[in-house]
Amino acid sequence: MKYLKRFVIFLFVTGCSTTQLVENWKNPDIDSYSPSKILIVGMTSNLEAREQFEKKLQAEYESRGIEAVTSLELFEASFTTEKQSEEELRRLENKLITDGFDTILFTKVIGVEDKISYRSTYDEYDNTHRRFTEEYLKYQDAFYNPEYYNEYTVYHAETSMYCICPTKDRELIWKGYIDIIDPESVKETVNDYVSLVMVVLEEQQLTNPNPLNDETNTEAIK
Numbered sequence: 236m237k238y239l240k241r242f243v244i245f246l247f248v249t250g251c252s253t254t255q256l257v258e259n260w261k262n263p264d265i266d267s268y269s270p271s272k273i274l275i276v277g278m279t280s281n282l283e284a285r286e287q288f289e290k291k292l293q294a295e296y297e298s299r300g301i302e303a304v305t306s307l308e309l310f311e312a313s314f315t316t317e318k319q320s321e322e323e324l325r326r327l328e329n330k331l332i333t334d335g336f337d338t339i340l341f342t343k344v345i346g347v348e349d350k351i352s353y354r355s356t357y358d359e360y361d362n363t364h365r366r367f368t369e370e371y372l373k374y375q376d377a378f379y380n381p382e383y384y385n386e387y388t389v390y391h392a393e394t395s396m397y398c399i400c401p402t403k404d405r406e407l408i409w410k411g412y413i414d415i416i417d418p419e420s421v422k423e424t425v426n427d428y429v430s431l432v433m434v435v436l437e438e439q440q441l442t443n444p445n446p447l448n449d450e451t452n453t454e455a456i457k
Contacts, residue, residue, distance in 0.1 A: 253418055254427040257391075259411035259435055267440035268398070268408055269301065270338035274331060276306040278315040278343035284421045285315070291429045292340065299443040304336075332401050338408075339397045344415075346391040351384050387417035394432055396441065409441050 275292045277285045289305035296303035306314060319327075331339070396409040413431060418424040436442040 252427045252431065253416055253424050254431050255414045255416060256431060256435060257412040257414055259409065259439070261409050261439050261441070262407060265408055265441075269441070269443050270296070272302040272304070272334075272336045273338040273340055274304055274306065274309065274336050276315065276339060276341045278341070280316050281421075282312060284425065287421055287425045288342070288429065291425050292432070295429060295433050295445070296442070298445050301443060328399055328405065332399055337398065337400045339399060340394065341397065342392060342394040344390050345393050348389045348391065349386065350389055351386050390415040390418065392428070396436075409436065409439060411435060 273296055275289045275296075277288045279285050279288075286305075286307055289307055293303040293305050392413045392415055394411045394413065395407060397405065398408050399405050411432065413428065415424055415428065433442065433445070437444055
């Protein structure tokens with residue numbers, strides 16, 4: 236089963252999705268961890284995307300028997316778009332602990348990059364037999380013919396899992412860096428992103444496995 240999960244991660248990394256795992260880090264002092272009650276926070280001004288994202292993650296955790304609450308259920312919609320002071324966030328953490336939360340899963344976009352990819356035929360061209368006129372005529376198409384290149388946007392996102400357990404130091408448990416490649420559909424992007432996060436967290440033993448997925452995977456292996 237573990238090899239199957241690694242294969243799924245490989246598919247996400249190699250581009251069979253709108254999201255790609257760039258890298259992830261796990262606290263070396265923690266072998267395994269599973270939240271009891273988790274707060275899900277998506278920081279974005281796009282309210283539709285935030286709602287779909289937080290609810291999708293909430294459903295994933297609840298299917299694993301973990302109580303999950305979205306930030307939209309707990310706070311005003313403006314919470315992630317308005318600046319919060321350190322003292323306000325500290326009071327928030329203390330209130331969450333009082334209310335039984337032990338984990339926060341926090342996702343945000345940390346950068347946006349516009350990219351251009353050129354037709355692969357450029358790489359296949361024989362570089363050793365080329366004159367100035369040939370090369371100039373060939374590559375000028377990259378500027379004047381849109382069929383020779385593709386413009387797209389990459390959103391660099393980051394998801395972090397924090398422990399706010401009252402009996403231990405509040406610390407970072409896991410962090411994943413994920414690229415969102417030229418998203419067109421909010422629903423598709425949310426589904427891909429959440430699926431990738433949950434697969435990686437299961438692989439790192441940082442959440443309960445989904446019993447429905449295990450049953451499906453077991454049947455598929457038979």
